[in-house]
Amino acid sequence: MNTLIEARNLSLRYGKKAALQDLTFSIPAGRVVGLLGHNGAGKTSLMKTLVGLKRPEGELRVLGLDPHTQRGQLLTSLCYIPDVAVLPRWARVSELIRLMEGLQPRFSADRARQLLRRTSVTEKDRVRHLSKGMVTQLHLALVAAIDAKLMILDEPTLGLDVMSRKSFYEMLIDEWCDGERSVLISTHQVEEVESLLSDVMMLDEGRLVLNISLAEMDQRFVALSHDPEAADAVAANHPLLRYRTQGRPTALFDGVPPQSVAHLGQRVRPGLVELFLALTRKPENEARQASEA
Amino acid sequence: MTLFNTLLLREWLQYKRAWIGLVLGPVLVLLALVPFSQVNGVDVPSPEPIALIAGLITVGLVLILSLAVSGYQLMGVARRDQQDRSIEFWASLPGSHTASVAAPLLAHGLLVPLAATALAIIGGGIVGTSMAFKEFGLAALHQTQWAALFQATLWVGLRLLLGLAMAALWLSPFVLALMAASAWMKRWGAPLLFIAVAAFLKIYQGEPAAEGLRNLLGNQVKGAGQSMIEGGMSIIVKGEGEHVDMQDFFDMLFRLPDAARDSLPQVLHLAVSPQFVGGLVVAGLCFTLLVLQRRRSF
Numbered sequence: 001m002n003t004l005i006e007a008r009n010l011s012l013r014y015g016k017k018a019a020l021q022d023l024t025f026s027i028p029a030g031r032v033v034g035l036l037g038h039n040g041a042g043k044t045s046l047m048k049t050l051v052g053l054k055r056p057e058g059e060l061r062v063l064g065l066d067p068h069t070q071r072g073q074l075l076t077s078l079c080y081i082p083d084v085a086v087l088p089r090w091a092r093v094s095e096l097i098r099l100m101e102g103l104q105p106r107f108s109a110d111r112a113r114q115l116l117r118r119t120s121v122t123e124k125d126r127v128r129h130l131s132k133g134m135v136t137q138l139h140l141a142l143v144a145a146i147d148a149k150l151m152i153l154d155e156p157t158l159g160l161d162v163m164s165r166k167s168f169y170e171m172l173i174d175e176w177c178d179g180e181r182s183v184l185i186s187t188h189q190v191e192e193v194e195s196l197l198s199d200v201m202m203l204d205e206g207r208l209v210l211n212i213s214l215a216e217m218d219q220r221f222v223a224l225s226h227d228p229e230a231a232d233a234v235a236a237n238h239p240l241l242r243y244r245t246q247g248r249p250t251a252l253f254d255g256v257p258p259q260s261v262a263h264l265g266q267r268v269r270p271g272l273v274e275l276f277l278a279l280t281r282k283p284e285n286e287a288r289q290a291s292e293a
Numbered sequence: 294m295t296l297f298n299t300l301l302l303r304e305w306l307q308y309k310r311a312w313i314g315l316v317l318g319p320v321l322v323l324l325a326l327v328p329f330s331q332v333n334g335v336d337v338p339s340p341e342p343i344a345l346i347a348g349l350i351t352v353g354l355v356l357i358l359s360l361a362v363s364g365y366q367l368m369g370v371a372r373r374d375q376q377d378r379s380i381e382f383w384a385s386l387p388g389s390h391t392a393s394v395a396a397p398l399l400a401h402g403l404l405v406p407l408a409a410t411a412l413a414i415i416g417g418g419i420v421g422t423s424m425a426f427k428e429f430g431l432a433a434l435h436q437t438q439w440a441a442l443f444q445a446t447l448w449v450g451l452r453l454l455l456g457l458a459m460a461a462l463w464l465s466p467f468v469l470a471l472m473a474a475s476a477w478m479k480r481w482g483a484p485l486l487f488i489a490v491a492a493f494l495k496i497y498q499g500e501p502a503a504e505g506l507r508n509l510l511g512n513q514v515k516g517a518g519q520s521m522i523e524g525g526m527s528i529i530v531k532g533e534g535e536h537v538d539m540q541d542f543f544d545m546l547f548r549l550p551d552a553a554r555d556s557l558p559q560v561l562h563l564a565v566s567p568q569f570v571g572g573l574v575v576a577g578l579c580f581t582l583l584v585l586q587r588r589r590s591f
Contacts, residue, residue: 102295103299
């Protein structure tokens, strides 16, 4: 399978603080990968490293290129939305199209105009007069008009209402994802993107705590929905997380639940949110590790 | 369109209204003032001096304004896209940090003053003609030495444009040093650098290092000045009391094209000096600092 991103022992430091610690992963073509993590987990640092704006330690190849030394060449085959609010406010949409044509050799102005027709944004509009949702739609339309193999989106729907987010994801899936291209998207709206993703990566304090396809996730992690009376028995087996599903206590296990509790409830599909909480909650993780020790 | 040209296009798209206003504004204001203007204190029997002086005033005004505006813009170039975070948009597109710094520097530091001056020469011609018409009427304009005026304007204009370009290069170490200081130390950078240098020269006055620096800086400014006005060109007309000596004036007018043409190679010759090359080296180092600051800003 064609691998678009290959990282080995990737680390990045800001002075004494480690933003990324020893990440090893690969992203093949045709995948929609969700990058999840709390604020400060390292998502933006990782994305900036992938597009050559930060120089890490370790090995990193993106589309077969070194992002730091071959950044110009890399950016001709990759699209990146760093943040929705970054379009130049002085520019008209027509001017942005003109500039993209000159700066991005794989950009198609006709395609951008075609995508813009799906939105309420016109070419005469100035960015400063657009709402946040419209700026997002515009940015995505510009970026989706680039014939690239990889799209990197850093919290693209931050601050948008639900309708704008829905429009964004529809445009992304309908107009961009064709089975050959890959998307790496970081977001806090875990539930919303779960249905779009093929893979998920979770960062916690710069470490990659999970890198798995959703199909494998369903097989590996088991949630057990049980009666309240069985709570103590279930808790004694140290689940990753205890929560409620439709009002019933539920426990999340990494792997098949122990025989002693498996019969106490019924298996349900764990949500990505629960898995994210289970793997990235620091005090609970430390307590669990201490008790296991 | 090449990537660098697109970065220059960006400057035009962002600032075109200001740039057009920079040239049109003074020309239109001066044109509006023509009906209310008058030549006082000097008896000028012919339209040519009026046209020439009015034209020079126009060009001078636009040049001063464009240099002031360019200087102001350049000080903010390093940080201008960081306030609205659009720097991240530009960095998400192909284009090196070097090109992204060089394009606005070229646009604001050289192309805008040159273009403004070139257009001001045309504007100055219109203002000068209007002023001459106002003073002498249409009949006198038919007898005006247009060919001589045109030739003088053309060659003095070319001399001015070349001199401006070379003066920009002579002043580039100052400009880029201030830009680098602004980039690294934000709004206090340029004032601090200025104060630091002035304080050093004052405190260590008489010491070899301070005197050496004073001479270097002075020679650099002198080089810029000589680029603009060296070469034996002069627009000086003598007169007796209130009367302009027209023979003197026309002698000067007809001499101007040759004088301007002859001084062109002298402007270039001035640049063949260790002082000029050293200045460019310093400018290059400051440019590197600007690129480095941009690279670090993500």
